Amino acid sequence: MNFIEVRNVWQQYDDHVVLESLNLSIAEGEFCTMVGASGCGKSTFLRLLLGQERPSRGQILLGGQPLVAEPDPSRGVVFQRYSVFPHLSVLDNVAIGLELPRAPLLGRLLGRHKREAREQAANLLTRVGLGPALHKYPAQLSGGMQQRLAIAQALIMKPKVLLLDEPFGALDPGIRKDMHALLLELWQETRLTVFMVTHDLSEGFSLGSRLLVFDKTRFDPHAPHAFGSRVTYDLPLANKAQTLPSTVKAAPLRTLQPQPGI
Amino acid sequence: MRLLNRHPDRSTRLFLVMLPFALLLCAYLIGSTQRLADNPRDKLLPSAAQMSDAVKQMAFTEDKRSGAYLLWQDTASSLKRLGSGLLISAALGLGLGVIAGTLPLFAAPLSPLMVVVSMVPPLAILPILFIVFGLGELSKVMLIVIGITPILARDLEQRAREIPAELRIKALTLGASTWTYIVRVVVQQLAPRLLISLRLVLGSAWLFLIAAEAIASEDGLGYRIFLVRRYLAMDVILPYVVWITLLAWLTDWSLKTLTRLAFPWYEGARP
Numbered sequence: 001m002n003f004i005e006v007r008n009v010w011q012q013y014d015d016h017v018v019l020e021s022l023n024l025s026i027a028e029g030e031f032c033t034m035v036g037a038s039g040c041g042k043s044t045f046l047r048l049l050l051g052q053e054r055p056s057r058g059q060i061l062l063g064g065q066p067l068v069a070e071p072d073p074s075r076g077v078v079f080q081r082y083s084v085f086p087h088l089s090v091l092d093n094v095a096i097g098l099e100l101p102r103a104p105l106l107g108r109l110l111g112r113h114k115r116e117a118r119e120q121a122a123n124l125l126t127r128v129g130l131g132p133a134l135h136k137y138p139a140q141l142s143g144g145m146q147q148r149l150a151i152a153q154a155l156i157m158k159p160k161v162l163l164l165d166e167p168f169g170a171l172d173p174g175i176r177k178d179m180h181a182l183l184l185e186l187w188q189e190t191r192l193t194v195f196m197v198t199h200d201l202s203e204g205f206s207l208g209s210r211l212l213v214f215d216k217t218r219f220d221p222h223a224p225h226a227f228g229s230r231v232t233y234d235l236p237l238a239n240k241a242q243t244l245p246s247t248v249k250a251a252p253l254r255t256l257q258p259q260p261g262i
Numbered sequence: 263m264r265l266l267n268r269h270p271d272r273s274t275r276l277f278l279v280m281l282p283f284a285l286l287l288c289a290y291l292i293g294s295t296q297r298l299a300d301n302p303r304d305k306l307l308p309s310a311a312q313m314s315d316a317v318k319q320m321a322f323t324e325d326k327r328s329g330a331y332l333l334w335q336d337t338a339s340s341l342k343r344l345g346s347g348l349l350i351s352a353a354l355g356l357g358l359g360v361i362a363g364t365l366p367l368f369a370a371p372l373s374p375l376m377v378v379v380s381m382v383p384p385l386a387i388l389p390i391l392f393i394v395f396g397l398g399e400l401s402k403v404m405l406i407v408i409g410i411t412p413i414l415a416r417d418l419e420q421r422a423r424e425i426p427a428e429l430r431i432k433a434l435t436l437g438a439s440t441w442t443y444i445v446r447v448v449v450q451q452l453a454p455r456l457l458i459s460l461r462l463v464l465g466s467a468w469l470f471l472i473a474a475e476a477i478a479s480e481d482g483l484g485y486r487i488f489l490v491r492r493y494l495a496m497d498v499i500l501p502y503v504v505w506i507t508l509l510a511w512l513t514d515w516s517l518k519t520l521t522r523l524a525f526p527w528y529e530g531a532r533p
Contacts, residue, residue: 052431071434082428087450087527096446101437107446137527157436 003028003193004049004161009058011044012228018044020228022058024212029191033208035201040214041229042197046163049195050075063160073101076154080166083150084138090149091134094121097156121156128152128182144175148182155186164196168203180207211235308497316497320486332486333505340483341509343399344471347406348460351467354407355414356456360448362415363422365440373419380412385473392478402474409470410463417459418452425451454525461517468510 002025009022018041026032034042047053048060051069060067062074071077084093098117099109109117122134128148138146147167154162168176184207187194198204204211213233220226270278294307308316321333362372388405395401425448433443475484483506490498521528 050431050435071431073435073437075435077431077435079428079432082426083432085429085432085447085451087447087525097436100433100439100442100446104439104442107438107442139527153432153436159435 002026003030003063005061005064007059007061009048009055009060010228011041011048011053012056016225017228019048019055019214020230022230024231024234026193026210028193031187031194031196031207031209032212033196033198033204033210034212034214035198035204036214036229038199040216042212042214043165045214046165046195046197049161050077050163073097073157074159075161075163076157076159077163078147078150078154078165078167080169083167084146084153086138089135089137090125090130090141091118091121093138093149094125094153094156097121097153121152124152124156125149128186142175144171144179147171147179151183151186155190158190160193162192162194164194166197166199169199176203183207205237209237211237305494305496308500312497313501316495317501320498320501333502336481336483336486337505337509339481340471340475343402343475343482344406344467347403347410347471348464348467350403350407351411351414351463352456352460354411355418355459356449356452358411358415359418360422360444360452363419364444364448369419376412376415376419380416382408384409384470388474388477397478402471402479405470405474406467410467413463413466414456414459417462418456421452421455422448454521454528457517457521461514464510464514464517468506472506 004024004026006022006024006026009019010017011019022045034045036042044053048055049067051067051071054069062068068074077083085096088096095114095117098120099114100107102113103109108114122131125131125134128151130145130148130152133141133145138149141149150167168179171179180203183194186192196204196207198207211233212231213235214229215232216227216229217232218227290307291310294309297304297307298309317333321331324330325332358372358376362369362376384405387408388401391401391404391408395404429447430443433447438446471482472484472487475482476488479485483502487499487502
């Protein structure tokens, strides 16, 4: 039984078909990068996996069960923007993930429990290189730091699946490389199943253990929306655990601390 | 250098801030002096000395009939009404705005209703309030509440809608329920906005308060102004107006300072 099973999924909005007859099976611990032209449906597919939308036809199974059609803690997500809460400090942005499920009434923990949640959050934040910024607000962080925070926020929930929607699209190249290293390092350690939408083809090749290319196989110039995208290439990439660039593999986490201004 | 690019330095700025106030004051004093020179019994533009006498009478001398210090008594009653009106409106406005702006099922019946209700001129239903709630404190507070709650609710509804969908999804993936999402994300993000909206409706709140006091009251700043109007007592009315303006400005300033101190994240987080 595969971890994620996509069975004949179609997604259309009125007459506009975005995805058609999508069939995929994905093993646990896979790192799928998804590339394709703008509007090819890769982000739509991510939203289906997230449960933000329901497929028009077909079904998606997660661990043998139909996917819950509502975002929930089993799936973590990082968006390109607006991923973190502007009104919470860096520390509380991560600690809130420990508070919300345990405090159905107040949404916050008190006393000893709060201290423990914050300690746990601080540990994770130190690991992603945000140790010195625990008490800042997100607006005081650079773009790269905010994405580090968003990743830590998603990981504190220990989700089964991590969904990344162009998480590094707004970052400049140097910082992007640091983030790749961080992400691979965390992926290797947690053995999460990761789906990442990206515009950057080389990013897709270098990060993933499997590359999915979305494109239309049929096109009618008189009805451009009549046909949707399919997965036109499904490329297994070499096992990242072995081919990881030596610099990344050798680097212990503390050297992944961001440079000032990142 | 183009006018567009010229900025006043610190001292010029201070001077420019004071200038219009000083000009207004001068214009008044000149006008007052001239009129009093023509006719010493003129009541329209009292001199500074006449006004300070009136203030002494109202604020620092016991009233012969009631034994109270009228200005302070009026201020206390007015502020009590205004404060309770603002508090009730803020609570109602936040509640309605959050519900209508966050939950689509509740927005469907609430939003159009709030638009229609906000169009009812509050002063037009003042007689109804007096009939229903009597001439006591309740109807005055209710006028403020009815006047400003729809404005607050509609503004906060809009702000709640503007919270990015990404944050809602993120909260759900972090284990939020509808309730905890509202408590930990929506209300906390709207709190500074509520204070800003309150500042904007402060003027209307004073308007409704003074209107209600003018029509049916036994004390209050609005009551006093309309009472002494019968004797053309500009020497009392003008200091009262200045006092009301000062109170309103102080409220505005403290709300502004409170926003900055209580929500340090707010300024930086706006897109």
